Each structure stands twice: as structure tokens, then as C-alpha cells.
Amino acid sequence: MRRDSPHAPSLSSKVLSYVALVAWGAVVLFPIYWLIVTSLKEPIDVFEGPKYLPWIDFNPSPHAWNYVFGTLGPSIAHAYRNTVVVALASSLLTLLLGTMAAYGLTRFTYRPRVGLILGFIGCVLLAVGLSVLEVPWQLSLVIALALYGVVVQTLGKRFQRALSNNDIAFWMISNRILPPVVVVIPLYVLYQQVGLLDTPVALILTYTATNLPIAVWLMRDYFSSIPLELEECAQIDGAGRFRIFGSIVLPLALPGIVATFLLVLVFAWNEYLVALFLSKANAQTMPLMVSAMSGTRGTEWWYMSVVILIMILPVIVLAILLERYIQRGLLVGAVKG
DSSP states (O other): OOOSSTTSOOHHHHHHHHHHHHHHHHHHHHHHHHHHHHHTSOHHHHHTOOOOSBTTTBOOOOHHHHHHHHTSHHHHHHHHHHHHHHHHHHHHHHHHHHHHHHHHHHHSOOOOBHHHHHHHHHHHHHHHHHHHTTOOHHHHHHHHHHHHHHHHHTGGGGOOOBOOHHHHHHHHHHGGGSOHHHHHHHHHHHHHHHTOTTSHHHHHHHHHHHHHHHHHHHHHHHHHTSOHHHHHHHHHTTOOHHHHIIIIIHHHTHHHHHHHHHHHHHHHHHOOHHHHHHOSSTTOOHHHHHHHTEETTEEOHHHHHHHHHHHHHHHHHHHHHTHHHHHHHHTTTTSOO
16 A cells, blocks of 8 residues: 555554554553442452452442442542632632743843842841740831841842842742652641641642742743734733733633643642641541541552542543643643744
């Protein structure tokens, strides 16, 4: 058979490609299939050894599903509601702040002086130290602000070196290098002092601060790919900066926004370590619920399979629905001329 184009793959290449894709798809989807099969087993079917085929190796049973939605129903509903609220709220807040910050880093020039930054950090540490010494926080804040004003007018001007937009962006993404376990204890003490421990608000604020660098980094690359001439033409026509951002930039950046939102949502949805330290019964999320089902009698895999399926199903459905946006958003910075 003659090929239409010299660059078109041959029949054997197509067959090998499809075989490889099917094999890889089976490997990727097998854990989900195993969860579904395990959720339909009785405990004795799990303990007797691996059984893969319903109605052949074992008889399917809704035992695990009835137990999860019956006995564990209120606890699952509470944890699921917390997960949805915390993940959606933190993802939307991260996307809002990250989008605006990324746009500012690509369209405006910032030259903060190193001296002013170091002076600000020193004043913040001073305010924290005074609070530790039981000085009222209002007085500590006033002292720190007054001292920072003195630093700005004196020492700050002596440091001529300034940072660039790239330095700011790198500093933001470098915060992800810090292991979460390093900051979780200070966060625990902070939220305990302000009365936010074991509340969804604490998780929302923490997840927003944790995922914000990722949102800024991804959206910064996407905004850089949008031609600046479009905004300049709008400015000539009399459009303001906010009008340009809302009517021109955001619609063009929709694939990147969707891809960033889904990525941040997955991080917040599956987060375990921070939720373990900052929440108990009131703000418990689904990852903690799955972990709590591992008791002293051994892991009850049939129940855990049901809970895991319930947990991952919304994210999978959302990824399928937004697939075309995700592909364009994640590949925007893969090739640059």
C-alpha cells in the first residue's frame, strides 16, 4: 500500500502505536479498576487473595457501599462538604490573586530596593518579638511601622541595588521548595492564638498561600504569550487598564486559567499533611477520612475503596469536561520561538 505522504506513518507503525497506547492506558486505568472491583467485594473475597473478574472470580456485593452511605454516611458527608468548600474556596482565591499578580509581573516593571525589603523583614521580626514578650500587638504594630518609616528615610536609600520582575517571580516559586512540615507547627500556634484552629478558614488561608506561587508562575507564562499590541490598540481606543484586563486579557487567557484552576484544585483536594495538623473533627477533609479508616484491626480495603472512589470522581469528571482547555493551557509555554 502506497502512503499518501512521505511523512505519514506506515500501517505497522500505526498498529504498534495503538497497541502501545492501549497497553499504557490499561496500566494507568488499572488502579481505578481495582478500586471499583474491591468496592464490590465481601471481606472474605479480599482476604482470600486477588480476584479480578466479577461474576467469575467472585459475586459482586453492595456491602461496602451500603455501609459507607449508611453507617458512615454523616461522617462522609461532613468530610466531603469540608473538602469541597476548602478546595473550591482556596482554588478560586488562589486563582484571583495569582492571575492579578501574574499580569502585574508581565505588564508592569517593579524595582523594589533590597534595603527596603530587608528593613521590612526586620520590622516584622521586631513586631513578632515584641508580641512574644507580651507587648500588646497594637503597640508592637505601631512601633514596627514607625521604625520602618525611619529605615525608609535613612538606611533604605543607601542600598542602591534593586530587584527585577524575574527576581520576584523566582522568589515566589522558590517558596514551594520549603517543605510544608517546616511551617506547619508555627501555623498551628498562630491559628490557635487567633481562634481559627480546626476551622475551614485556616485551611483555606493556608492552601491559598501554598498554591499561590504555582498560580503566579503558570499564569505569568501564559500572559507573556498574549501579544502586547492588542492591549496597546485598546489603550489607543480609550480603554482603561481594568477594562483591558477584564475584556481582552482574561478571555484570551481562559485556557491557562482553567488549567491553573484544575491543577490548584487537585493540590488542595488531595492535601493531607497540613489538614492533619490544622484540623480535627470539625474541619476534617476526605484525605483524613481515608487515613482514619486504617484501624488497629487492619486496613478495611473494601470500605476505603468506596471512599476513595467518591473522593476522586468529581476531579476526574471535571478534568474530562475541561480537557480541551487543559491541553491548551498546559502546553502554552512548551515551545517558544
